Amino acid sequence: MQFMKLVVCTTLVLSPIAHAQTDSVDKLMQRVMTQAHIPGAAVAIIRNGKVDRISTYGIANTEYNVPVTQTTPFQIASASKMYTGVLLMRMVEDHLISLNDPVTKYIPEAPASWSAITIRNLAGHSSGLDRMDIDPNLFATEDVVHLAFKLKSISKPGAEANYASTDYTILQYILEKISGRPFAALLQEKLFTPAGMTCTGFDDAMQFGPQRMAKVIPGRAEYYRWIDTFNQRRWFLYTKYAYAAGGAYSCAQDIATFIARIDAGKMLSPDSLKALQTPETLADGTASAYGIGWVVGKYRGHRWVGHSGGPAFSDVMYFPDDHIGVVVLTSQQKLHPEFASMIADEFITPPSGYLSGNLTDDAPALTAAAKALLEGAASGKVDPALFAPEKRADYVDDMSDIGPAWFGSLGPVTRIILATDTQTPDGRARRYRVVYNGHVQAITITYDTNGKIVGLNPEGD
Numbered sequence: 001m002q003f004m005k006l007v008v009c010t011t012l013v014l015s016p017i018a019h020a021q022t023d024s025v026d027k028l029m030q031r032v033m034t035q036a037h038i039p040g041a042a043v044a045i046i047r048n049g050k051v052d053r054i055s056t057y058g059i060a061n062t063e064y065n066v067p068v069t070q071t072t073p074f075q076i077a078s079a080s081k082m083y084t085g086v087l088l089m090r091m092v093e094d095h096l097i098s099l100n101d102p103v104t105k106y107i108p109e110a111p112a113s114w115s116a117i118t119i120r121n122l123a124g125h126s127s128g129l130d131r132m133d134i135d136p137n138l139f140a141t142e143d144v145v146h147l148a149f150k151l152k153s154i155s156k157p158g159a160e161a162n163y164a165s166t167d168y169t170i171l172q173y174i175l176e177k178i179s180g181r182p183f184a185a186l187l188q189e190k191l192f193t194p195a196g197m198t199c200t201g202f203d204d205a206m207q208f209g210p211q212r213m214a215k216v217i218p219g220r221a222e223y224y225r226w227i228d229t230f231n232q233r234r235w236f237l238y239t240k241y242a243y244a245a246g247g248a249y250s251c252a253q254d255i256a257t258f259i260a261r262i263d264a265g266k267m268l269s270p271d272s273l274k275a276l277q278t279p280e281t282l283a284d285g286t287a288s289a290y291g292i293g294w295v296v297g298k299y300r301g302h303r304w305v306g307h308s309g310g311p312a313f314s315d316v317m318y319f320p321d322d323h324i325g326v327v328v329l330t331s332q333q334k335l336h337p338e339f340a341s342m343i344a345d346e347f348i349t350p351p352s353g354y355l356s357g358n359l360t361d362d363a364p365a366l367t368a369a370a371k372a373l374l375e376g377a378a379s380g381k382v383d384p385a386l387f388a389p390e391k392r393a394d395y396v397d398d399m400s401d402i403g404p405a406w407f408g409s410l411g412p413v414t415r416i417i418l419a420t421d422t423q424t425p426d427g428r429a430r431r432y433r434v435v436y437n438g439h440v441q442a443i444t445i446t447y448d449t450n451g452k453i454v455g456l457n458p459e460g461d
Helices: 024-036 078-093 112-116 119-123 141-148 166-179 183-195 252-263 270-277 339-344 364-379 389-410
Strands: 008-012 040-047 050-061 074-077 206-208 211-213 223-227 230-234 248-250 295-299 302-309 314-319 324-330 415-424 427-436 439-448 453-459
Touching (some): 024 040, 024 050, 024 339, 024 389, 040 252, 040 339, 074 078, 074 314, 074 324, 078 119, 078 166, 078 248, 078 314, 141 166, 252 314, 270 302, 302 339, 324 339, 364 389, 364 415, 364 439, 364 453, 427 453
Antiparallel strands (some): 008 050, 040 050, 040 324, 074 248, 206 211, 223 230, 415 427, 427 439
């Protein structure tokens, strides 16, 4: 196999002169791209309502040796929901729709049970509707929504948030009915063109039996998955009915412009922006992890909103109170979205005592199991005995497969801090702050009553 030299181009957007020296962001990206076999990537940093820099790395298409540029469109997958959220709030501002409207106001033929589902529920993944499998030869949003009429509810609307694309297909159908426009065209007219986003759009891919066809996206980055010793080219079909949930191609320049305009107050009114960034309050009084199309959380004690997609083709973190945004685009499927937070470490200072272990660890064997899991994943050799027997099939092979690119990119574990320890009916849930040199990865691990791992959830903290 022929390996290509990593091409690095960093542009300080506020100056026409590209700097030549390799800084900490460049060093980080070169290291993780080598570790995780990433062919191409782009990074943008936004500060105080302006694009501060855009850096590009590697190759967009390895067959033709095309370098990544600031305007190379990457598949951003579920990060497309950020665009959907802003579009929805603009239509709210235009008094075309309300977040509190019931779904049945726009789909009167829907099941009576849908009358309790609001637009806000759809945007926050809390409709209570189950996922559904759809024939890839089906394209029309209306047809898919009518199939969803048969879905069972897994919870009451607003009771819990369950991340799934079903809600967004229904939301897309409603926005299309209101506007009289296909969703891709609606985004282009109401968002992309006014914002000057010139390399963002959809490929209108369709599947007809064994044939797949799509529009040409000029200069787009192909995406890959590392298989043993080589990168295998991959394709994922995003059909038109799912565009509100994912499937947009977008470049570092456009996403950076989008975040900069939001930070400068040029995209939404203050009230709309607040609604977009506020997590939904669920029926039990707890806060969801989702606002209006955006994930909402904390990192190093600072509030952030954003989204990832692919799982790591795109990773966007925007810190509204700090007026800082980080965008990372990659072409490697076998990743976890973590690079944006690693770059954010350069700008986001943790609060005092953040790394002070203030909880007494009365079960060090559980922490030892957590460390063994993380180190095993980094080496690609997860010990099945760490997990409860019924969970081994869910975690062991996957963790061993993606672990070297995910945890291996973080470096060696230097410290594990117990942040919270909660008793559950079936065992314990412990949130750790795992220190990898200067970077901290928060992760919640749940254990059964025998001390075996039954769940793992990386999260911001």
